[in-house]
Amino acid sequence: MKIGKTTEPYTAICTSNEHTIVVRGYDLCEDVIGQMSFTSYFYLLLTGQKASPSALAVLDATLVAIAEHGFVPSVQAARMTFSASPDAMQGAVAAGLLGCGSVILGAAEQAGQLFEHVRQKQTDLGISIEQAAIDVLREFRKDKRPIPGYGHPLHKDRDPRVAALFSVSQTSGANQTYIAIAEAIERVIPDVVGKNLRMNVSAAIPAVLLGAGYPIEALRGIPILARCAGLIAHLFEEMNNPVGFALSYQASQDTKYTGNLPANFNAA
Numbered sequence: 001m002k003i004g005k006t007t008e009p010y011t012a013i014c015t016s017n018e019h020t021i022v023v024r025g026y027d028l029c030e031d032v033i034g035q036m037s038f039t040s041y042f043y044l045l046l047t048g049q050k051a052s053p054s055a056l057a058v059l060d061a062t063l064v065a066i067a068e069h070g071f072v073p074s075v076q077a078a079r080m081t082f083s084a085s086p087d088a089m090q091g092a093v094a095a096g097l098l099g100c101g102s103v104i105l106g107a108a109e110q111a112g113q114l115f116e117h118v119r120q121k122q123t124d125l126g127i128s129i130e131q132a133a134i135d136v137l138r139e140f141r142k143d144k145r146p147i148p149g150y151g152h153p154l155h156k157d158r159d160p161r162v163a164a165l166f167s168v169s170q171t172s173g174a175n176q177t178y179i180a181i182a183e184a185i186e187r188v189i190p191d192v193v194g195k196n197l198r199m200n201v202s203a204a205i206p207a208v209l210l211g212a213g214y215p216i217e218a219l220r221g222i223p224i225l226a227r228c229a230g231l232i233a234h235l236f237e238e239m240n241n242p243v244g245f246a247l248s249y250q251a252s253q254d255t256k257y258t259g260n261l262p263a264n265f266n267a268a
Contacts, residue, residue, distance in 0.1 A: 083244025149203025
């Protein structure tokens with residue numbers, strides 16, 4: 001990201017006076033509250049434009065698809081943080097979001113960049129989608145980079161959320177270009193990589209969102225936004241049925257010390 005040269009801060013998102021709050025040019029109380037769903041409002045906040053029916057359908061579906069992930073590390077971190085500081089839910093949610101990177105939650109952004117790379121290569125060279133996908137995957141193999149959005153430790157066939165999201169995209173009338181690219185990559189992976197890696201939800205998310213006109217630069221925001229909802233649900237459960245200290249206890253019980261010990265140390 002470039003450092004801006006302006007010396008005066010400005011924003012096109014929100015302003016207000018004594019009587020009116022304006023968000024993206026709309027009166028918040030008159031035009032938005034009670035008129036827009038949260039998903040449509042998020043799209044307006046992000047882009048400054050009202051979402052088309054296809055964009056709204058796809059965005060809503062992706063948020064639902066990835067709001068909950070079970071007891072993954074981010075959830076455990078949030079619940080253990082809350083157990084240590086139950087007066088600060090915001091800190092526990094933040095703890096659960098701080099690991100949004102290349103392994104957890106960041107793969108959708110990387111998959112979107114992969115799809116755009118394939119699309120640009122196809123356009124620039126005038127080749128088929130399959131050949132463009134092969135060329136890009138060979139670049140990944142040469143650089144020893146993992147292929148984001150493909151392969152899953154549990155879902156060896158396609159992640160079941162892929163078909164559900166693709167169906168929403170197709171039914172809503174969104175552009176199918178990136179879905180075609182995602183499927184082409186899946187087809188050629190065995191020949192290039194030597195493994196049959198199938199699509200997971202992190203590939204489906206950018207495939208449907210980019211086809212609906214969602215900005216590629218904001219792709220990581222989707223899993224972050226969705227996971228906030230899931231984390232709040234886990235923390236509410238933690239309030240009523242606390243397991244944070246149990247998670248910590250189990251981790252400590254299974255931990256094996258492999259360092260040096262003083263001669264007079266007697267293990268319990």
